[in-house]
Amino acid sequence: MKHLFLAACIVLASLEAAFCQQAPVADDNYVIQDSVLITTRSGIDITAIIVRNKNITTPVPAVLFYTTYYQSFADAFFGKKSAERGYVGIVAYARGIRANLKNYTPFEHEGTDVYDIIDWISKQSWCNGSVGMYSGSYTGYAQWATVKNIHPALKTIVPQVAVMPGYDFPMENNVPLSHILSWSNDNIYKNKRLPNSLPFDYFNNGTAYNKMDSLAGVQNPIFQQWLSHPAYDNYWQSMVPTPEEYAKINIPILTTTGYYDGSQIGALQYFRLHNKYNKKANHYLVIGPWDHRGAQRKPAKNLMGYEIDSVANIDLMELAYQWLDHILKGAPMPAILEDKINYQVMGSNEWIHAPSLENINNDTLTFYLDKKSLLPYKPGQYSYEKQTVDFKDRENQNNYYTPNIVFDSLDAGNGLIFSTAPFGNAITINGSFGGQLFASINKKDMDVSLALYELMPNGGYFFLTRYVGRASYAKNNRKRQLLQPGKVSSIPFSNTRFVSKNIGAGSKLVVLLNINKHPFEIVNYGSGKDVSAETIKDAGEPMQIKWYNNSFITIPVNGGSNETKK
16 A cells, blocks of 8 residues: 555655666766765765766766765766766765765755865866756755855756755655655665555554654664754755845756655745745746656656646656756757746646746635535635544544545545535636635644545546645744644645646535544644654544634636746
């Protein structure tokens, strides 16, 4: 059994091996230097692979692929891809990788280490003084850390599906993601794979979440470090650009992400903040119906049961190199970049282009959660829906579970379902849904799950997106504010994924509202203690929730007047 956002979310596992299934470039054409050591100002050497085309004898631009993963049989592929395009290809590893792991601390040193790597590259005889960076996930993050202090030789970055530490990984809206223990266990420490039974052991035993590594029989310092920072505090904020640093980022940037990319929230936040603090930001965005892998390489034609539109089937790695060619070699701008925002409307087989995120929709629909309905007006009579969650009951789960994007029936998972009336006319959803929940509980906290679907006239469901967030951080992700038992609390939410889709006449929008209680995400018992340290002993009496009908969601839509169709 896989949770959708374990499979489609931030799959930060090393993807290099899978990509190398593409036809390899013959080694005879290349000079490959493995295990090159680059000394940083810290005194810690960085290991790198340098790949040069034997037929190129003059200095050329360099393309840096910086990674936290190591696949000995695969990594030279990325250097060869760049050398094949007429660059010098460099694959450089985070400190400690391919060396002493005691020096490895994820996210903490990229800002200075990558600067020093670029400095070294720019001074080599085979480099003409220009460097570009590309690729995604952790590598995407590293590019944003690098531009906190831009080296003069760095001419462009292409952060694909870039994670934002503390913001969308290893937690999303202050809720730890389900795979953060396996991420470091499998990919960094390269320990024996965690047992498949581990999440069920955690859930059935009522063990504290921060004991999962002990439960697996292996101590994991990375896991423990991350759990010790449940707020989006200075530890996380120091890893990404400040407003002043965003304002100074004047190199051209191309961001790519997908509607079903677990890292989309971070990728778009970088884009928003760059444009917010630098009004002249030369920053382009491409987003479509892709997951974490597809939005940085070649998308799947069938994405979790959804046949993507043919125009969405583009090679994102090729797009990255087209951009690098444009910036570093003066080649034409990639054809798809007709404006700063470029997104594919699911169900239309069209790309839409707009000058800014503010121009992608021209209306907002508001729906109130009232008596299992989503009403387009505020209810006249104040009321609520009740929900009971017994955390001691391990026979039943409150589980949002969507194995596919398109499916036949919706399992409420002990949650509450709210639905609109059928739409009389087709609409297009463009952007990120938000809203505000009003609830009273007999506890001090809860982790809220809110999933959004289209119920199609044929009775099938189309999964659009989902919000998950900790109520005590809803108003401020940097400071925990516990709920007061028995009092009505407001829970605003806006940090959700961008999605664009045609919603046909006769379709309905459906919301599944729930509280997490299942093996695949942390269980928040509501005691007010550190959630990662709570056990089933903290469950107490069942959680009693009253969801009030002044709760609402907002859906961004448009009629196309602010856009141009391709």
